Amino acid sequence: MPLLPEVPSAAHYYQHLRHAAPYEAAVAELCARHGLPLDVPRRKYPAGNAIVFAVGEAHVVKLFAPPFAEGAHTEARVLAHVDGRLGVPTPTLRASGTLEGWPYLVMSQLPGVSLEEAWPRIPVAQREALLAQLGAALARLHALPPLDVPPPHGSWERFVRTQREGCVERQRSRGLADAWLLQIPGFLERTLAQPESAAPTALLHTEVMRAHTLVQADAAGRWTLSGLFDFEPAMQGHPDYELASVGVFLSGGEPALLRAFCEGYGWPDGALPRAVRRRALAFALLHRYSNLRWYLETVPPPPGCDTLEGLAEAWWGTE
Structure with missing residues (x-):
């Protein structure tokens, strides 16, 4: 049988x-x-x-x-x-x-509990320290020699092109409101036209989030990272593609947390330039598992935020 x-x-x-x-x-x-x-x-x-x-x-x-x-x-x-x-x-x-x-x-099997489970019990300062550690880990990941794990469709350029062609219909099928859908083509055109959007590729985890990170506390109650797992969707791609999951599922739109992550990664002053913030949202829209409606429910934008440019500032701003 x-x-x-x-x-x-x-x-x-x-x-x-x-x-x-x-x-x-x-x-x-x-x-x-x-x-x-x-x-x-x-x-x-x-x-x-x-x-x-x-x-x-x-x-x-x-x-x-x-x-x-x-x-x-x-x-x-x-x-x-x-x-x-x-x-x-x-x-x-x-x-x-x-x-x-x-x-x-x-x-x-790695020790610890998921950061998602432990999050409510972790003091704010220790949350920032954990995200700084994760930022440093991802900087090391992105600096590794290339690995032959291409993205879907065979290359980064084809992946971006194919995801872009179907982006609006994909988001519509997942329930995104027309007010957002109508902005997507122009936003992607403006954002991806920048030369930096075609930078050399790095090895990406692609789904760095609290659910894929393990932590443990010592006897004094200090939390440290004890593991990063779920490399199944890893691929070679633009380093800023990694920011898509970080801004939504790790820092959750909290500037201090994202700044700690960026400091650990090595961004000067822990700040993302405006062009990078918008590129992070563009890659969130093009992510192979993208669902902007769900992201908006998970991390509601501030009142009055009704443009994709504003959303990029809300989720990837560090001020």
């Missing part, structure tokens, strides 16, 4: 299999295959493009449905490339392979 379901398409996986299908037997098979302990608890993390189980306190098993196989190959390559080089722990790849056509990774 098969351990894993057939997945005819990504849509079928999302609709029928992401949460409902039983995966415990497949994970047990992989534990036995790779000598992981069988007598420890296994717990399933919330599902995304991959099925992820913690095995005890030391290992993680990550299963990729066949439509997302490329993510397994990307994550394996990136984990090997960044290991020990970011100043922040990242998972160590222990094994990889396929089970009934599903690629999988076996990784070390």
Whole structure:
């Protein structure tokens, strides 16, 4: 009897299999295959493009449905490339392979809790220190030698062009109001016409957010970063593309937090130039998982902010 379901398409996986299908037997098979302990608890993390189980306190098993196989190959390559080089722990790849056509990774389990979970308990000054650490880690990531993990459509230029062509319809399908939709073409034209928008590419995480960052507190209550994970969507691209998730899901529109991140990254005076702020919003619109309506609900703009230029200042301003 098969351990894993057939997945005819990504849509079928999302609709029928992401949460409902039983995966415990497949994970047990992989534990036995790779000598992981069988007598420890296994717990399933919330599902995304991959099925992820913690095995005890030391290992993680990550299963990729066949439509997302490329993510397994990307994550394996990136984990090997960044290991020990970011100043922040990242998972160590222990094994990889396929089970009934599903690629999988076996990784070390990082200590700590998600920054998202811990956030309400962390004092403001320590939040800023954590974001400065993350900024420094991403500067190291972007400075690494290039890795052959191209973006969708094969190159950065084609990725931007394709995302731009479908941007308005994509945002419309996700419920964005016409008042914003009508501004997108002109905003992208003005912003992406700048020469800096075609800068050399760097290795990007692409989804740096509190949910993908681990922290832990010492006996004195001081919080430190204990891990950065989920490199499945990593790719080579413009370094400022990284700011898309940072401004919305990490600093959350709080200037002091973004300034701390930028200081850690190495931006002079911890400030983003206006052109970079607008480019960050442009890349947020072009992000492969972009949903501006959801972003506006997650980080409501200040009263009276009704232009994309104003939104760029609200989310990526540091004053």
